[in-house]
Amino acid sequence: MEAEIKIKKKWRNIRLLSYIALLMIILIFIMFISFVIYLKILGPPPLTIPESSLYYTSDETVFGESHNGERRYWIGLENISPAAIQATLSIEDQTFYQHHGFDVKRIGGAVLANIKAGQKVQGASTITQQYARNLFLTMDKTWTRKISEAIYAARLEFHYDKGQILEGYLNTINFGHGAYGIEAASQYYFGKSSKELTLAEASMLMGIPKGPSIYSPLRSEEKAKRRQKLILDSMQENGYIEAEEAKRATNEQLTYIGKHPHHRADIAPYFYDMVQKELKTTVGLDDRVIALGGLQIYTTLDAEQQIIAEEIVDQVIPNSSDIQVGFAAMDPKTGFVTAMIGGRNYEESAFNRASQAVRQPGSTIKPFLYYAALEHGFTPATQLRSEKTTFEYDHGKSKYSPHNFNNRYADDEITMAQALAVSDNIYAVKTHLFLGEEVLANTVKNFGIQSEMKPVPSLALGTSGLKLMELLNGYSMFANGGKKVEPTFIKRVEDRNGKVLYEAKPNQEQILNPQLAFVMSHMMMGMFDHRLNGYASVTGTSLAGKMSRDYAGKSGSTNTDYWMAGFTPGLASVVWTGYDQGDEITLTADKLYAKNIWLQFMERSIEHQPEEQHIFKPPAGVEAVPMDPENGLWATDMCPTFRLTYFLKGTAPEEFCTEHLLGL
Template identity: 40%
Template sequence: MGDNKAATHPHTLNQFFLWRLVRRTRQVMRLLFFSLLISSLAFIILLLYLKARPLPSPEVYNISTLYDDEGNYLGQLDHNEPRDPVHLNEVPKALINATLAAEDKNFYSHHGFSLSGIARATLANIKAGHVVQGASTITQQLARNLYLTHDRTWTRKLKEAILTAQLELHFSKDEILEMYLNEIYYGHGAYGIGQAAKYYFNKKVQDLNLAECALLAGIPRGPYLYSPYHHLGRAIAREHHILDLMAKNRMITAEAAREAKKQTLTFAPRTHPKQMKAEYFRDYIVQTLVTRYGLDEATVRHGGLKIYTTLNAQMQQAAEQSVSRYTKKVDGLQSALISVDPHTGEIKAMVGGKDYSSSQFNRAFARRQPGSSFKPILYLSALENGFTPLTRIMSKPTAFLFHGQEYRPSNFRGHYANRPITLREAIARSDNIYAVSTLMKIGLQKEIDMARRLGIRATLKPTPSLALGSYAVTPFEMAEAYATIASGGIHHPLTGIKKVLDPFGRPLVQEESKPVRVASPAHAFVLTKLMESVFSPGGTGGRVHQIFSRAAAGKTGTTDWDGWLSGFTPDLETTVWVGYDHDKELPHDQAHLSQYIWADYMKQATRFQPAKIFPIPQGVTSVYVDLDTGYVATPECRHTRLEYFVKGTEPTEVCPVHRTKTGSSPEQPSLLKRVLDWLKSF
């Protein structure tokens, strides 16, 4: 008992537990020591292995190539131009510091990986809820650009880590930075700072000033987004941000940063070596792959990609010829043309201006007032809300009350019918009073809703002038809207890409159209038949019929600054805009050039397509009507027309003015007369 009491004495227990704690601590320390020793040896062996292992030769891929809608070679995306290498001692200190401030301020203190950068980027991305900031060091970027593709896989990240370590082991920091500056992509086909200095400022690298250095250092983060030729304001804002970073990191003084911000940058005129045609379309493809699909621009341009497009080479040539033919003699006049297959949404031709070498701005994406070419959107909504081709509204000077104020639209040159006119007449004559009256009757929001359904994304406001196309849209949007009408109410998002393959034939992008029905085929067809009148004698687009005689529907639009024609055959939709880039009014005779361009292009583009008429869908019926009274025509009626209606909206009452002499029910004209009347409509 005495021994047991001694064994359980508190002092003895404390000694026992202390002894066990010391023993356990020694074991843990020995384990940690051996683990650290083994890890250190393994790390040293890995470093020795990586040091002894030669770096692989950089993968040099071909320039990315484009193919047309039939898979035929279309051209290279960029021209092959050799690098203009520079030594680091030729690079201004300001450019080195600007690059470090923009991309990797701790470059000279880390060993290829920046833990603080990773932590900072992680916090920023978590806070934003998505990736807004990267953590790649200059060495990592160099490894990626020299040896790897830009796909976001764990395998690629592991390879990048290994190659980054090898670069740090094989080269000094100055050598890595020199390679980086000679390799990185600065946009517009300029690889390396030597080419970039020449391209943007027509200078040698050593002659760049502080402001120029800061601007160039900001471009590699997003060569398209920060291009001074595409987005000057954004490029200058990034330049100023980099100057602030340089001052914050004590690379320059705050005063030097302020002075550099005040400097006006003078950019060199852009040079464009002879390349493939369809330059505006090519730029659109690059922008789409970068902004929509998230590919790196350097990879898009110089990654050996095979880009299969929707462009039709013959149609593109016809589009360029037509635009040039009618605009080249008018100084300063510009034009845009976009042509699409309404059944798929595939872009077949795109022209963004009459001379790419003098202006690379793609006017297919310029926001301009569409004028009366916007009216079919209104009238499709009206047909859905009770209107028929025979709905009559008085055409005379009219004041509309809106939010307590009067709105007084007017017709072109003050021409009014001064009588009730039908919807068909209103479309053919482009009557503004009819359009605003229609909008006020059906409700302003309905036209906006229809515009959205058809593919218009521009800002639209519920005001009476909406009926007259007062809110700016792009030719691209108008082509998408009209193509939806042409397809019988099925909306296909416009696309210029079918698929993209990497250098090894693996798919990077596979375009899959997702069509959505947004209007009934019956309403779309009735509107189409009404729009045919625009190209008939007396219609605002009557000039078209002098050149192009196939079945077609469309609508003209004219403002003080813009001339439009959007129209389609059963298989091809085309939108044409003409005007001036700056605030210069467009004479009325020049506005008509949009019609000649459209007709000339469509004549060439459809010459290998079979002639078709618009197929009549289910839910449509045709009735001969008396144009004077709007009733069902009798043989005694002198002015008749075969008119199409959505079933259930057609007139059923016989003309009371021209009843048959016998008083019996009238017979509709014979099939032969119907065919003859149909032929007369062309």
Template identity: 45%
Template sequence: MEVYLKFGRRRPPLQRLIRSGGKKKPKRRGLGLWLKWLGALGLIGLCAAGALLLYLFQADLPLANSDKNSVLLDAQGKEIAVFSDGQRNRKSVALSEISPWLVQATLATEDRQFYDHFGFDLKGMARAAFVNLKGMGKLQGASTLTQQLARNLYLSHERTWSRKLREAMYTTQLEMKYSKDDILRMYLNEIYYGHGAYGIEAASQLYFGKPAKELTLAESALLAGVPKGPTYYSPFNHMKNAKDRQKTVLSVMVETGAITQREADKAYAELLTFRTREERAMTSQAPYFRDYVRSVVVGELGIDESLLEHGGLRIYSTLDMTAQQAAETAVASELAGSPELEGALVSIDPRTGEIKALVGGRNYTESQYNHAFATTRQPGSSFKPIMYLSALASGKLTSASKFSSEPTLFHYDDNRKTYSPRNFGDKYLGDIDMRQAIAASDNIYAVNTILTIGAEQVIELGRKMGITSPLQAVPSLALGTSPVSPFEMATSFAVISNQGRSVKPFAVQKITDSEGHVLYEASAPKAEKIVEPAAAYVLTRLMESVFETGGTGNRVSAEIKRPVAGKTGTTSTDAWLVGFTPELSTAVWVGYDKGKTLGTAESRKAAPIFAKFTEKALEKVPPKIFPMPDDVVSVYIDAATGKLATPDCPSKKLEVFVRGTEPAEFCSEHGGGEEPAKPLPVQKKEESRSWWSDLKRWWME
């Protein structure tokens, strides 16, 4: 035994057994140990997975990218636009408001196993991995609708492992927190369909001009194919590609049993009607107003632009969508068929200063230039009421003041300069009063007026009424030769409508952050007295004659079923109608961007736009007469002399005056010149207005 030890040899097994006390040593790395380790690791993994799932279930999902964008709301609190880099056109609807054909087409094309998987299509992923491995590259994907929704809502489209990991986490959370129908609804309201349309409702309106609920099988199959490549498969860009994709979608629907082959063939052969470019321009709600609000929020209220786009702000505006839609429809209908002809409309509530409607051009997708604030347009004769208000307020002229309408050479600037205006069509009316001058838009009377009261006085009043553009103190100012914007004109006419009081126009009522905290709130409107209410009322009554027989707006009077006052204006390149009711002060402009001369037809488009807008915007508002303030008197005057009428005067009319400026002398040309012993009876006469003209006469009497 010692021999074995001496030479370092191992002892025989029996000897080792004796030395060890008869016990075998266990093997260090047996199968059992490995099984124990695997079991422990599996248990740890299950615990970790359970903990992760519990964490994901309890944790809140991040704020969606679309939810981070600030939204613009109308005066009723309804969302009308989104502030984002892409100016997204989006409107969410319930799943029940989406055509079943669209739902089936989307599921068949994008995720056939949607209602069977838990967010991940394992078979699809294995199949895609095999195809990719076989092709030695990334050839096929296997994203479910839930994965796509997670990516669109919370992530970018970068191809990194970290992004894929987060996508998997958000996908799991979506499946845990929402039902399948909720996920499908969110997906269909989020997916991009091209041309700025996010969600099926916006896409349906953009492409077909109808709600998503009314989409046919053919329309649904075409739209379901667009998200695969919004530019490549857009029917507006590539009709052939869109039809090929539609055929593929229909074939897949046949495979899944959603439709028959006969239905697919019929749908493919169906002739689809898409919206025109002009109609598509109206799909985005109030885009010019949205841009204006952006400039106000950032430029005037000091909100950082990044906060506006990604801070989840809610901006409550003054916009009345009924009025806005009426404005967009009126502008589009009148400008249709006149290529390059532009237009603008601004409407303000004169009582509060709230901007109720704003259209800055004919097609926002083609031009984002907002003509509503363009200060390069001459208002023409639509500027005259500002001058006439100055004359009435100063007491230097009254509604009965007369000037001779005839070709006249005017001298001004201490007789160093001359000015010789002409009437449109060289039509001259002889001796006329202010009512006739306003109705017929007489230029000779207007220049006589501004030379009587002084151009500086007119400019001073214009500034107070809201004209901020430079005004030149020359006689031609009376004819509107100093450029102003439609916004300025609507603002200034609001003063006349509001009985001589000015309320600063505004578009934003309140701004709240993503948590509902108020960041800004507009103060209560403050009315500033600009002129006496009596002077504003007298001018209003005179401006009503523009829409009566002989007035320049008479051709559209039949379309307006309520009291309205206004003034037309026409230059070689610009056409205007600025007017008001007690509820709205509205300026309409029509012209060409390049200063192209207006033809006769184009120069007559402003008035119909005004008429259509006013009547539609106030369709549900009962007609109101303009309230008559104190210090207004109405007397019968002789039409020929402008003096108080006698029973012998053959032509008498009831006229309004600021108290103290009415004629004191009776007409002596048709009688003895003595004051009549009894009041003159009201003379009945036919007017182009119907019921409210009678109401107006009753009120005056």
């Protein structure tokens, strides 16, 4: 009886233990399902991390970057050297592809080793756990942090595949010296892409994250080599390499660069600042996204043209001079700004004289005036008298007495073509007053000039200030046949995954009359043509003998500002020189800087470009007439000189010159 009771009691205990075990299994299963549901509800953890934004020139070469001190360039797993991947798996997580975020066997081994040593001597974090730590967590050693790390690791394994996790890990680890991620490290230590790493280089690099301040070969090559050998031995044990390969890699002499590949605007710092501004105002991004969003910013900068411009400015203006410079170049067909200089020394002054300074343009305003005159019936042959004149305006209440350079006048009638070429001020003011002062003030708006223009007689001589970029924009419209353009600095912006966030779309709206735009451009070529010499020489005399092709342009000056602006159909540029504080320019040599910089830039920039894109081609609706430059009449064989001059069809002179016939 007693034995029977014992047996019943035993079976009752077995059933109780079975029920408890089953209950525990059910609870564990419920907890597991709940945890899976929890992970599902939480969704995939975001993988966004601070990443350098890179700035590219027009040929997609990096010329600058922005970051917060951590240089990181995200790169796909397929673009990482297999040796680097194998070295990582061997030294950091040999069972990476077998576990689900946690290596239980490795954790147990680490616990035993640490207990035996009485201190932490071995870690057990998997690549997934380390990635979670790099992405989301601080480095404190609390239990809260460890639990959070475990949850993040589980979320990573639940929502991302192994390739994505390994790629993320390799792009986030710290290699010291401000290099984060395998690509930044490869560029810093070896000056090459991580795809090109050799076995020796890869094994050296992958030893650094264990302790960048200890195992960086730039700090201690001896310790770095010991760490490298440990990794090579591990790779051999795991079957990734043969013993002979490990030996060769160990003995390979490595050369270290120790320099980050990109800096804040290696060239064109003023252009870089303009891009930063456009990213905010035009693209609509905030400062943090711009600096740390891993953006790929493709700009319009032509590196060759920028270098040419910087070299020429340095060569033309002596270091001892305090004269400043503003410069910009543009593709007239698109509005793409290809080069920019905002001053002679960015470190001393970041003020951009090409985009921010408002200066009097002087006679460079005249092409806009004469375009308006063409619209109102003037032609290149229209004559007005050039003589010392005092103009009365405002119903006779005010007087204005402009003068020509050196107070020289024709004291006779001259054509508009010649007036522009020699920059006659009397002709310009007469034209301005004939049209009405409001006409020029309104016309410049069609050329993209937003600066306020005061409708006064002196406006014809450029007394209302404007910005260099506005003048460049206006001249580009002459060059492209009258189509609307706007200064554009950014072609395209992509996020780190290649998604296009912004793309420039040039506006090709026809604003000007294309025939009149060409007639005006051809008249602007006259400043370099000695056949338009009259009572004074054409203003481009000093440049004409140095030109290898046709250019259209106009110079301008005040007591404090000297300008040269001009173009071909394929390239436009503007130069301003002067003192920041508006001091008068007195030395003759100082007055020539703008012209010399402009011509040298144009000549060198166009030198290796197809000639076809820089040829002025007359559109339909214009006709060329051999005009006597002195009287604007159709030149005959008896005329001492003539210039082929373009007119709107139906407006060319019909009367032949008779002044030079024999016997007269």
